[in-house]
Amino acid sequence: MQELIATGVSRQHQNFKEVMQSYYQLTKPRIIPLLLITTSASMWMASNGRVDPFLLIVTLLGGTLAAASAQTLNCIYDRDIDYTMERTRKRPIPSGKVQTRHALIFAIVLGVLSFSLLTVFANLLAALLAMSGIVFYMGVYTHLLKRHTTQNIVIGGAAGAIPALVGWAAVTGDLSWSAWMLFAIVFLWTPPHFWALALMIREDYAKVGIPMLPVIVGEEETTRQIWVYTLIMVGSTFLLIYPLGNVGIVYGAIATILGWKFIQKSWQLLHNPSDIPLARSTFKYSIIYMMLLCLGIVVDTLPETHSLTAILVENLQTIISAIPIS
Numbered sequence: 001m002q003e004l005i006a007t008g009v010s011r012q013h014q015n016f017k018e019v020m021q022s023y024y025q026l027t028k029p030r031i032i033p034l035l036l037i038t039t040s041a042s043m044w045m046a047s048n049g050r051v052d053p054f055l056l057i058v059t060l061l062g063g064t065l066a067a068a069s070a071q072t073l074n075c076i077y078d079r080d081i082d083y084t085m086e087r088t089r090k091r092p093i094p095s096g097k098v099q100t101r102h103a104l105i106f107a108i109v110l111g112v113l114s115f116s117l118l119t120v121f122a123n124l125l126a127a128l129l130a131m132s133g134i135v136f137y138m139g140v141y142t143h144l145l146k147r148h149t150t151q152n153i154v155i156g157g158a159a160g161a162i163p164a165l166v167g168w169a170a171v172t173g174d175l176s177w178s179a180w181m182l183f184a185i186v187f188l189w190t191p192p193h194f195w196a197l198a199l200m201i202r203e204d205y206a207k208v209g210i211p212m213l214p215v216i217v218g219e220e221e222t223t224r225q226i227w228v229y230t231l232i233m234v235g236s237t238f239l240l241i242y243p244l245g246n247v248g249i250v251y252g253a254i255a256t257i258l259g260w261k262f263i264q265k266s267w268q269l270l271h272n273p274s275d276i277p278l279a280r281s282t283f284k285y286s287i288i289y290m291m292l293l294c295l296g297i298v299v300d301t302l303p304e305t306h307s308l309t310a311i312l313v314e315n316l317q318t319i320i321s322a323i324p325i326s
C-alpha cells in the first residue's frame with residue numbers, strides 16, 4: 001500500500017515537472033538572455049555606469065515576462081507551421097503537451113505581470129514599450145510579415161530591438177538618440193543573425209511556404225545582403241562613440257575587434273554561399289558578437305574604467321618615451 005502511494009506521489013511529481021517544463025519551453029527560453037543583455041547594456045549606458053541594482057532586477061524580470069508572453073503568443077499563432085517543420089515539431093503545442101487555450105491564458109498572465117511590474121517599479125514608458133514589443137512581434141512580425149514577405153525579419157526585427165529601449169526608458173523615463181542608436185544596432189544586426197541561420201534551414205522554411213530570404217532569392221543574394229547589413233551594422237556601432245559620446249576607447253577597441261571578425265565571416269560567406277558549416281559559424285558568432293559588444297558597453301561605462309583610462313591617457317607620454325627605440 002505504502003509503495004503504491006509512493007509511486008503515485010512520484011508520478012504526480014513527474015507530471016508536474018513535465019507540465020512546468022512544457023510551459024517553460026513555450027517561452028523559447030534560450031533567446032531571452034540575449035534580449036536581457038541588450039536591455040542591461042542600455043541601462044548601463046543610460047546611467048553612466050551606475051545602475052540601481054533593484055531597478056536592474058525588476059526591469060530584467062519585467063522584460064523576461066514580456067518576451068516570454070510574446071514568444072508564447074507566437075507559439076500559439078504558428079502552431080500549424082511548427083508542426084510541419086523538423087526544428088519546431090517538438091514544441092509544446094504541436095506535440096500536444098499544452099492546449100492552445102491554456103497557452104493563451106499563460107501568455108496573458110505573463111503580459112499582465114510584466115506590465116504591472118514595470119509600471120510600479122520602473123515607469124509607465126518602460127511598461128508601454130515592453131507591451132509594444134509584444135504587439136509588434138505578434139501583430140507585425142508573426143501575423144503581417146512572417147508568411148508574406150522576404151522582408152519579414154528586416155521590419156519584424158524591430159521587435160527584438162525594443163528591449164534596448166525598455167532598458168533606457170526604465171532608467172531615464174524617456175528616450176534619447178543614444179537609446180535609438182542601440183535600437184538601430186540590434187535592428188541592423190538581426191538580418192545577418194537570422195539569414196545565416198536561414199541558410200542552414202531553408203528547406204524547412206520552403207516546406208511550409210515561409211518566404212525567408214534564402215528560399216526566395218537563393219544563397220548568393222542572401223549572402224550579399226548579409227554582407228551589406230554587416231557592414232552598415234558594424235559601422236553604426238561607432239556612432240555611440242562619435243557623435244553620441246556615450247562610450248569611449250575601451251568600447252571602441254572591443255567594437256573594432258568584434259566588428260572586424262564579423263566582417264571577415266560575412267566576406268567568407270559572400271564567397272562561399274553554399275558553405276553550411278560557415279553559415280552555422282556566422283550565426284553562432286552573431287550571438288557571441290552581440291553579447292560581447294554589450295559587455296563592452298557595460299565595461300566602458302563603469303566609473304572605474306573611466307578613472308583607469310584617464311590615468312593611462314595622462315601617462316601616455318611617459319609610457320611612450322620609456323619605450324626603447326633602436
Ligand code: HEM
Nearest residue numbers: 030031034035038087153156157160161186190194197287
Ligand atoms: C525577427 C528577428 C529574429 C528572428 C526571426 C530570429 C530567429 C531565430 C531562430 C529561428 C533561432 C533558432 C531558434 C531555435 O533553434 O529554436 C534563433 C536563435 C537565437 N536568437 Fe534569434 N531571431 C531574431 C532576433 C533575435 C534577437 C533580437 C535576439 C537577441 C538580441 C536573438 C537571439 C537569439 C539567440 C541567443 C539564439 C540562440 C538560441 C540557442 O541557443 O539555441 N534573436 N533566432
Ligand SMILES: CC(C)=CCC/C(C)=C/CC/C(C)=C/COP(=O)(O)OP(=O)(O)O
Nearest residue numbers: 031066067070130133134137159160162163
Ligand atoms: C520587449 C519585447 C517583449 C520584445 C519582444 C522581443 C522578442 C520576443 C524577440 C524575438 C525575436 C525572435 C527570436 C524571433 C523568432 O521568431 P520566429 O517565429 O521566426 O522563430 P521560430 O521559427 O523559431 O518560431
